Amino acid sequence: MSRQAPAVLDAGQRHPVRFTLNGRKAGGEAEPRMLLHDFLRHVLGATGTHVGCEHGICGACTVQIDGAPARACLTLAVQADGAEIRTVEGLALAPDRLSALQEAFRAHHGLQCGFCTPGILMSLDALLRERPDCGEAEIRETLSGHLCRCTGYTPIVKAALAAAEALRVPHHA
Amino acid sequence: MKPARFAYQRAATTEHVLEALHRSGGEARVIAGGQSLVPMLNMRLARPALLVDIMHVAALSHVDDDGARLIIGAGVRQRDLEMRHDTAARQPLLAMALPWLGHVQTRSRGTVCGSIAHADPSAELPLVLTALRGEVHLRSRRRARRLPAEAFFTGMMVTARAEDELIEAVSVPAVRPGTGYAFREISRRHGDFAIAAFAAVADEKELRLAIGGVAETPKARVLPTDQGLDDALDTFAWNLEARDDLHASARYRRELVRRIGREVVLAAIRDREARALKEAT
Numbered sequence: 001m002s003r004q005a006p007a008v009l010d011a012g013q014r015h016p017v018r019f020t021l022n023g024r025k026a027g028g029e030a031e032p033r034m035l036l037h038d039f040l041r042h043v044l045g046a047t048g049t050h051v052g053c054e055h056g057i058c059g060a061c062t063v064q065i066d067g068a069p070a071r072a073c074l075t076l077a078v079q080a081d082g083a084e085i086r087t088v089e090g091l092a093l094a095p096d097r098l099s100a101l102q103e104a105f106r107a108h109h110g111l112q113c114g115f116c117t118p119g120i121l122m123s124l125d126a127l128l129r130e131r132p133d134c135g136e137a138e139i140r141e142t143l144s145g146h147l148c149r150c151t152g153y154t155p156i157v158k159a160a161l162a163a164a165e166a167l168r169v170p171h172h173a
Numbered sequence: 174m175k176p177a178r179f180a181y182q183r184a185a186t187t188e189h190v191l192e193a194l195h196r197s198g199g200e201a202r203v204i205a206g207g208q209s210l211v212p213m214l215n216m217r218l219a220r221p222a223l224l225v226d227i228m229h230v231a232a233l234s235h236v237d238d239d240g241a242r243l244i245i246g247a248g249v250r251q252r253d254l255e256m257r258h259d260t261a262a263r264q265p266l267l268a269m270a271l272p273w274l275g276h277v278q279t280r281s282r283g284t285v286c287g288s289i290a291h292a293d294p295s296a297e298l299p300l301v302l303t304a305l306r307g308e309v310h311l312r313s314r315r316r317a318r319r320l321p322a323e324a325f326f327t328g329m330m331v332t333a334r335a336e337d338e339l340i341e342a343v344s345v346p347a348v349r350p351g352t353g354y355a356f357r358e359i360s361r362r363h364g365d366f367a368i369a370a371f372a373a374v375a376d377e378k379e380l381r382l383a384i385g386g387v388a389e390t391p392k393a394r395v396l397p398t399d400q401g402l403d404d405a406l407d408t409f410a411w412n413l414e415a416r417d418d419l420h421a422s423a424r425y426r427r428e429l430v431r432r433i434g435r436e437v438v439l440a441a442i443r444d445r446e447a448r449a450l451k452e453a454t
């Protein structure tokens with residue numbers, strides 16, 4: 001016999017959603033139709049994640065779900081219940097200490113308006129963790145999932161290469 | 174763009190999924206990774222009353238290998254299959270095509286079966302399934318059945334799946350000795366939908382080429398290996414009834430079928446020879 005059928009979360013009503021956000025417990029209520037980026041921004045107040053196209057094309061909303069870069073606009077908040085979510089707010093080591101990747105973006109002009117940046121950072125952060133010795137081709141392939149209307153991508157590639165290098169050879173203070 | 178309202182149920186067993194589909198009278202949709210369905214919801218091209226989430230059904234989340242076939246469960250994510258150490262050894266064509274699906278940011282969530290269910294004419298997995306003579310494993314409370322890819326894809330984003338059926342898995346033949354494979358996609362940028370995509374399988378009996386992105390569904394043909402190849406490709410190109418769209422003209426697509434189609438079948442034959450050499454040593 002199958003176990004009792006799980007509850008149906010009614011349409012048009014709010015239901016509790018809980019997950020880990022940047023290492024801390026977070027929770028709120030969402031209708032089943034609420035997208036993860038809206039939950040992050042409007043329910044949790046974590047506005048670092050940006051929203052562009054809302055159909056998976058531009059990459060602005062990219063966050064990490066269970067360690068892998070993913071589109072928040074193609075994920076329902078209720079699907080993320082129980083997951084580990086990481087957003088751009090989780091990157092800096094301290095409020096006044098940027099991560100190596102963020103530092104490299106600053107040094108190499110990897111952003112102008114900054115609209116695309118949080119998503120790009122989350123994709124590159126995952127790439128550098130998974131493949132510390134990645135080269136330009138892999139960086140460009142990862143960036144193919146993002147649109148940037150300002151930089152022309154070249155400074156972003158430079159920043160990512162510099163960050164990979166910095167992470168391989170940690171600086172001594 | 175926000176989805177219209179729907180209810181949501183996180184299923185724990187396959188029976189829950191089948192029960193929900195059975196009861197809903199066509200108003201329920203299965204959600205797996207959501208990478209094809211959620212855009213449809215956001216644009217309100219799909220307005221189901223209930224979404225049944227299958228990603229917590231343990232029985233659907235693995236790849237089974239019975240020696241002759243790889244059976245890929247409905248919960249298997251594209252990226253997980255891409256990263257499995259033995260995918261390339263067990264079915265090279267699958268491994269060749271996976272990096273071309275969307276972007277790493279969508280493969281991380283999207284499932285293999287989800288892309289099959291969506292049946293976009295220019296998507297890579299329906300093409301690979303067609304080229305390999307793969308099967309779609311369907312199950313409902315009424316019955317279980319398997320459909321060959323070519324019977325499953327019935328039109329542009331239309332399939333033979335009944336409303337109460339779940340795609341439980343898809344299966345493809347595992348690599349066979351003496352078989353070569355090739356894959357190629359033509360698109361404006363990596364990750365864009367294909368203007369035309371090609372998958373070829375060459376073994377001792379036949380040379381089979383499948384093409385996606387041109388007709389309403391992926392189409393496959395057995396081609397001659399002799400001097401008749403160019404004529405056969407030309408006939409194939411015309412039979413696909415390509416249409417002009419934003420991305421390319423019908424004429425351009427026909428030319429791709431003739432030229433890239435030829436390159437891809439030759440690549441599959443070379444791959445076959447290279448594998449035979451490796452098997453011999």
Ligand code: FES
Pocket residue numbers: 050051052053054055056057058059060061062071072073074
């Ligand atoms: S807002 Fe998610 S990809 Fe554009």
Ligand code: FES
Pocket residue numbers: 110111112113114115116117147148149150151
């Ligand atoms: S910095 Fe403006 S869109 Fe990328």
